[in-house]
Amino acid sequence: MSGQAPRPHPAAPLSGVLLDLDGTVIDSAPDLARAINAVRAEEHCPPLTLAEVRPHVSHGTNAVVRTAFPHADAQQFDALRERFTVHYRAVLVVETRLFPGFEQVLAALETHAIPWGIITNKAAALTEPLLREMGLFERAACVLSGDSLPVRKPDPLPLLTAAQRIGRAPGRCLYAGDALRDAQAARAAGMVGLGARYGYIGPHDDVDDWPVTAWIDTPLELLDWVGLTGR
Numbered sequence: 001m002s003g004q005a006p007r008p009h010p011a012a013p014l015s016g017v018l019l020d021l022d023g024t025v026i027d028s029a030p031d032l033a034r035a036i037n038a039v040r041a042e043e044h045c046p047p048l049t050l051a052e053v054r055p056h057v058s059h060g061t062n063a064v065v066r067t068a069f070p071h072a073d074a075q076q077f078d079a080l081r082e083r084f085t086v087h088y089r090a091v092l093v094v095e096t097r098l099f100p101g102f103e104q105v106l107a108a109l110e111t112h113a114i115p116w117g118i119i120t121n122k123a124a125a126l127t128e129p130l131l132r133e134m135g136l137f138e139r140a141a142c143v144l145s146g147d148s149l150p151v152r153k154p155d156p157l158p159l160l161t162a163a164q165r166i167g168r169a170p171g172r173c174l175y176a177g178d179a180l181r182d183a184q185a186a187r188a189a190g191m192v193g194l195g196a197r198y199g200y201i202g203p204h205d206d207v208d209d210w211p212v213t214a215w216i217d218t219p220l221e222l223l224d225w226v227g228l229t230g231r
Contacts, residue, residue, distance in 0.1 A: 013225070013226050013227025013228075014172050014173060014174050014192060014225050014226050014227075015114060015168050015172045015173070015226065016114065016115055016116075016117075016163060016166050016167075016168030016172055016173035016174070017109055017114060017115070017116040017117075017173070017174055017176075017222065017226060018116070018117050018118075018119055018142075018159060018162050018163070018166075018173055018174065018175045018176075018191070019116065019117070019118055019119070019175070019176050019177070020058075020118075020119065020120060020175075020176065020177030020178060020179070020182050020196070020199075021118050021119075021120035021122060021127065022057050022058055022120065022122065022200070023057055023058040023177075023178040023179070023196065023199035023200035023201075024099075024176055024177050024178050024182075024196045024199055025098060025099065025102055025118065025136075025219075026096055026097065026098055026099065026102075026130075026134070027096065027097055027098075027099055028057065028096045028130075029050060029053060029054040029057045029200065030050060030094070030095035030096065031088065031091070031092065031093065031094050031095055031096045032053060032057055032064055032088060033048060033049075033050050033053040033054075034087075034091075034094065034095075035084055035087040035088035035091075036048065036053060036064050036065065036067075036068045036084055036087075037068075038087040039065075039068065039080060039083050039084050039087060040068055040069075042083070043069075043080075045068075048067070048068060052067065053067065053068075054200055055200055055201070055202030055203070055204075055205075056200075056202070057200045058177075058178050058179040058199065058200040058201075059179065060121055060122070060146075061081055061084065061085065062081065064084070065077065065080050065081045065084050068080075068084075085126075088126065089125065089126060089129075092126065092129060092130045092133060093130060093133045093134060096130070096134070098134070099198060099199075099219050100218075100219070101218055101219040101220045102219045104219075104220065105219050105220060105222055105223060106136075106139065108223055108228050109223075109226070109228075110139065112226075112228060114226050114228075115141035115142070115166040115167070115168065116140060116141060116166075117140050117141050117142030117143065117144070117162045117165070117166055118131065118136075118140050118142070118143045118144070119142075119144045119153065119158045119159060119162050119175070120144070120145055120146060121145075121146035121152045121153055121181075122145055122146055123145055123146055123147050124145035124146075124147055124148060126145075127143065127145040127146075128143065128145070131143060141165070141166045142162045142165040142166050144158045144161060144162055149161060153177075153181045153182060153184075153185040154180075154181035154182075154184035154185045154188070155185065155188075156185050156186075156188035156189035158185070159173075159175055159185050159186065159188075159189040159191060160189050163189070163191075170189050170190045170191050171190050171191070173191045173192070174186075174191060174192040174193070174194055174213075174222070174225050174226075175189070175191045175192070175193055175194070176193075176194040176195075176196055176216065176222060177193075177194075177195070177196060177199075178195065178196040178197075178198075178199025178200050178201055179200075179201075180205070180210055182195075183195060183210045183211050183212045184211060186211075186212075186213075187211040192213045192214075192225060193211065193212050193213045194212065194213060194214055194215070194216050194221075194222065194225070195207065195210060195212040195214070195215045195216070196216060196219075197215045197216060197217050198216075198217060198218060198219070
């Protein structure tokens with residue numbers, strides 16, 4: 001997975017950090033797999049492996065449910081999705097963790113008064129309690145969920161709104177994510193777009209054409225873009 005060649009860092013360090021959630025900040029795939037496997041058990045189906053679920057997590061609830069029930073018709077699908085959401089909402093954090101290095105990243109940003117925020121397509125009814133349970137909600141300068149605005153990523157409006165809320169010009173912000181829509185939204189918003197190669201990018205994702213500014217292999221590499229060192 002090569003992606004585009006990295007572009008030079010900006011002449012001056014960036015001053016705002018905006019982040020996708022699942023597959024970028026947190027590794028939530030084990031708990032999402034647990035929830036969808038609870039539904040499969042109710043349907044007398046064998047469990048999916050984490051490897052089968054993981055590449056679909058960043059594409060949202062619909063993708064996870066479709067992976068588990070590829071032959072469900074529209075009516076069945078809606079019912080299965082609702083049951084999956086109920087299972088997931090009931091216990092959001094069992095194995096979900098920050099990706100290794102992200103606590104150091106957030107602590108460094110906070111120490112240097114660099115605001116950071118979350119922009120996710122995950123529904124607020126899931127995003128906010130999850131972040132609160134992980135002790136992240138109050139630390140974030142901004143949290144925008146998939147239903148916070150009339151549009152979601154890849155539309156740039158959530159990123160532009162977040163930049164306004166954290167008091168930074170879009171051109172002085174980075175947005176990091178692990179899905180094509182993240183790169184598209186960052187490009188459309190005029191932000192530095194970083195592709196999280198460590199996230200939930202699947203083997204069939206054609207990343208060569210993603211409009212990223214650069215790829216990062218670990219969360220700590222984010223710090224280089226705001227004038228701090230992650231090495």
